[in-house]
Amino acid sequence: MKIGIVCYPTFGGSGVVATELGLELSKRGHEIHFITYSQPVRLELISHNVHYHEVNVPEYPLFHYQPYELALSSKLVDMVKLHQIDILHVHYAIPHAYAAYMAKKMLQEEGIYVPIVTTLHGTDITLVGSHPFYKPAVTFSINKSDAVTAVSQSLKDDTLRLFDIKNDIYVVPNFIDLEKHNGQGFTDCQRGMMAKDDEKIITHISNLRPVKRVQDVISVFYSIQKEMPAKLMFIGEGPEKEKVELRCQELGILDKVVFFGKSNEIDKILCFSDLFLLPSQTESFGLAALEAMASGVPVISSNTGGIPEVNVHGMSGFLSNVGDVDDMTKNALYILSDENRLKMFKANAIKQSKKFDLHTIVPQYEAIYEDTLAKCLVI
Numbered sequence: 001m002k003i004g005i006v007c008y009p010t011f012g013g014s015g016v017v018a019t020e021l022g023l024e025l026s027k028r029g030h031e032i033h034f035i036t037y038s039q040p041v042r043l044e045l046i047s048h049n050v051h052y053h054e055v056n057v058p059e060y061p062l063f064h065y066q067p068y069e070l071a072l073s074s075k076l077v078d079m080v081k082l083h084q085i086d087i088l089h090v091h092y093a094i095p096h097a098y099a100a101y102m103a104k105k106m107l108q109e110e111g112i113y114v115p116i117v118t119t120l121h122g123t124d125i126t127l128v129g130s131h132p133f134y135k136p137a138v139t140f141s142i143n144k145s146d147a148v149t150a151v152s153q154s155l156k157d158d159t160l161r162l163f164d165i166k167n168d169i170y171v172v173p174n175f176i177d178l179e180k181h182n183g184q185g186f187t188d189c190q191r192g193m194m195a196k197d198d199e200k201i202i203t204h205i206s207n208l209r210p211v212k213r214v215q216d217v218i219s220v221f222y223s224i225q226k227e228m229p230a231k232l233m234f235i236g237e238g239p240e241k242e243k244v245e246l247r248c249q250e251l252g253i254l255d256k257v258v259f260f261g262k263s264n265e266i267d268k269i270l271c272f273s274d275l276f277l278l279p280s281q282t283e284s285f286g287l288a289a290l291e292a293m294a295s296g297v298p299v300i301s302s303n304t305g306g307i308p309e310v311n312v313h314g315m316s317g318f319l320s321n322v323g324d325v326d327d328m329t330k331n332a333l334y335i336l337s338d339e340n341r342l343k344m345f346k347a348n349a350i351k352q353s354k355k356f357d358l359h360t361i362v363p364q365y366e367a368i369y370e371d372t373l374a375k376c377l378v379i
């Protein structure tokens with residue numbers, strides 16, 4: 001199949017999933033066309049059947065807001081025609097499903113039919129999409145998609161609760177390339193560079209938006225390091241970063257916190273981590289937690305959204321109510337204070353992550369593409 005993939009090309013989970021999906025589909029013989037405003041951050045290898053087409057939005061002084069959706073839908077029309085793309089898979093309802101629908105209608109005028117698969121990732125539903133300013137357009141785009149998927153049952157339930165949806169929504173969970181996370185991609189896990197032998201390494205990865213509750217990460221780490229030698233690895237950039245740095249300074253723990261900024265090498269950081277913290281206000285899935293688990297890192301998370309579908313309480317880590325930093329600390333210390341217990345949780349984390357093996361999940365998307373194309377041929 002020739003598949004056009006539209007996504008946010010940034011460090012966010014939806015862009016990562018879309019990129020990894022495209023790369024895996026290309027290995028399975030499909031021709032993949034990424035159509036985005038910049039090259040997706042994890043798209044390192046351009047192979048003969050992976051293509052990248054940039055959406056350009058010319059600046060014009062009259063416009064307060066540059067019309068990205070318009071440029072995207074025009075680019076989709078051009079690329080579908082030029083490369084005879086069979087199907088468009090758009091990640092995020094806003095504005096990708098909307099732009100794809102416009103492209104589909106324009107193409108129909110020329111007798112070309114291209115179905116749209118929309119994958120909902122979370123923010124497009126729970127945080128932004130349900131805002132009254134966007135809701136009619138988001139509802140319309142979801143209902144007009146030829147197939148809709150959500151990355152967790154929780155996100156599907158939220159979508160059905162918040163919008164008037166006429167379509168079926170398939171749950172296709174996010175996935176992980178276990179080979180990338182088993183430490184075999186590189187020879188040396190350089191724990192010694194980051195911490196002393198007796199120090200436990202706690203890690204947090206996010207785009208440091210308020211929804212990630214990064215102050216809770218600091219509170220939990222502060223309590224952990226009072227009980228045992230520990231270091232905190234903080235990966236990501238975002239609006240909360242300065243506040244986090246200030247708080248670490250106030251608490252006198254700056255020397256125990258390593259700020260990595262945006263990193264493309266999270267597998268190298270996760271390989272020496274002992275515990276992962278994800279205290280988010282909400283997460284449709286929590287891809288960062290899955291990546292941690294696949295690297296053998298147990299997860300202390302909040303019990304919200306789709307996280308319980310990923311992190312199993314008492315097995316791969318623990319779940320606490322949002323904001324309950326005391327419970328998170330208690331659970332973290334329980335895991336970290338006993339080497340055998342830590343080993344067991346690490347092994348369980350890997351075991352749980354295997355349920356999300358890309359070799360199991362990616363064929364589910366292929367089946368959806370095939371069904372959607374078959375249905376469209378009938379119409």
Ligand code: GMT
Binds near residue numbers: 013015123174286288
């Ligand atoms: O929240 C983020 O880190 C970014 C965001 C995105 O849109 O890229 O992530 C969302 O999609 C991810 C991939 O499906 C999920 O793993 C995240 O849980 C989800 N974020 C939220 O729901 C807040």
